[in-house]
Amino acid sequence: MSIQAQSDPSKSSYYVSDALYRELIANFSDWQRDDRVVTDVAERDRFRMLIEREARLLDQLRYEDWIALYAPECIYWVPSTPNAGDPRREIAVMFDDRRRLEDRIYRLRTGFAWSQAPASRTVRLISNVEVFATDRDAVRMVRSNFLISEFWGDETRILTGWAGHRVMQNGDRCEIQAKQVNLIDCDQCIRNPSIFL
């Protein structure tokens, strides 16, 4: 058995490799194609419910339930440029593997994460959910627009943009393999970027 197969992605990161980066960039290029739109209403609904559930779990700060939506070897990526770019040569707002996502949860739970003490209150609106087929039968790409109202400090502000989810269907179960969050102001200075998007 390879090291990779034995390893626990919560504890070590063997899966983030050049091959993964290449695949990720390819998977998130040129995928929102009209000829690949899934029109089946039941299927679209399934994915819409997944994305809505994710939004609700984050609003409720139910991080364990939230991260359970993700594949063990997942990627969470918030690019710092509108064209997303190559995360091997560009700093991202965030580029997390599973362990780093769990780091974020851990940090928020220490009680000493001053940027979230007290925690932001958020309400997420998810809309315009479109589902796209990929080269692989079991894998779908989902585009959704989001608008997060975040009350923090003494004011409410808006974080908005669109997200791409790469989702693997495993029988009845769906696993998010990768999420790319495209803030519309990703290349500008952002105040207190410390919540999950």
Added chain:
Amino acid sequence: MTRLERIGAAPRRIDGGALYDWDELVQEERAHRLIYTDPAIFTHEMTHVFGATWTYLAHESEIPNDNDFITRRMGLRPLIIVRDSNGQIRALYNRCTHRGTTLCRWDKGNAKSFQCPYHGWNFLNTGKLRGVPWPDGYACDFREAKYNIAQVPRVESYRGFIFGTLNPDALPLVEHLGPITKPIDEWLDRNPGGKVVVCEANRIKYKGNWKLAYDNSCDGYHVVYSHRSLLETENRFAGDNAKGMSYYRNSPDSLPMYMRYTGHGNHFKDKRPNVEKRSGGLWAMESAHPGMEHYEEKFKQRHGERAFDLLDLAGSEPVNINVFPNFSLLGNHIQVFEPISVGETNAIWYGTMIVDANGDIGEEAVNDINALRMRTQEGFPNFGEVDDVANFEQIQRGLDALEDEWVYMHRGLGIPDRIKTHEDGSITAPATDEAFMREHFKEWKRLMKARPNLAIQREP
């Protein structure tokens, strides 16, 4: 028994009433809240600090080719930093000489000329006016210099770092930097060929005065408190191999790290003496980053003995090198502070990558190092800086308490043998000392009191 504290007279105003007696406002051990909250002081800073001294503008790697430009600011002045058609780096005011429109609205690009979107005046990237629509409607012939774009008269680079000043009497940049060039050189020279290339940034805005960031830049006192969530997170699997800045946890003042003040408001926190000097020493201190185990295995297999030297290039250099008022090198970042208003600041953490300058690393290894280096650099802004910035915002808020006027910076002051002055005039103190802050405020006061003869320049 409680004691009533009489509220003193308001600070004395000078200069026709708008400004203050700076020695009253900033004293040896304390500074008045007004320096962070008064819009008139901020306005004065925008000429007397951002203008009269050298301000960091950009890195040469951001405009590598002729005609490349980026837009930046010097204080509040909008600038186009351009490498003109002859390869000369200029800092043009992003302002049309006709009626004042900004000429360029893009963050970066490549252009030989800039045409004003309002009435179409057209300027070469040297700043010279090339032409105006329907010139026969003007009695003048536009050969006068006043129609050429204003520019920062002195733009100088130190090893790729571009600075500018409007002060004709300022020292040449390299003399102004003085002894701080030594750590800057060391910071650069640990990278192949002494070179780095800027590659996007973590960009953070906070609602607080810009000086709160500079006051933090060499502060070793806040680390275990402000960054407690970071230290706990970084060390959640670490066992005895403490990661990151854990060495601050126990008696940091007894450790070999130190702060050094080198003059002109510049200072330097050197944490390198805390780190074991060996191949892989920096890498061993890195906390968990995406891909780190995979790449470590790969480097060990491919590069044998040399693996850990290469991995150290993705590790973060334990220094903070601060050039007053807006520039910091820390880890592998170039951090820049941009004042927006008295109570708003951008803190931009530009990432850097390496290049195979000597051709002895190989393309694949360089790419792998950079992929790792992007992830190590994202760590601190995401897990550390956000908490500092939350504290800066809360300082700004706390300073709204009018009657409680002073902030203190006297840690280390008056303790015998704690602070040492060296032959070159530099001052060293233990890592948690506030000597750096007392010293940079002396420079701030010198600048605020001065009457600089600021100037712009235009092509003839």
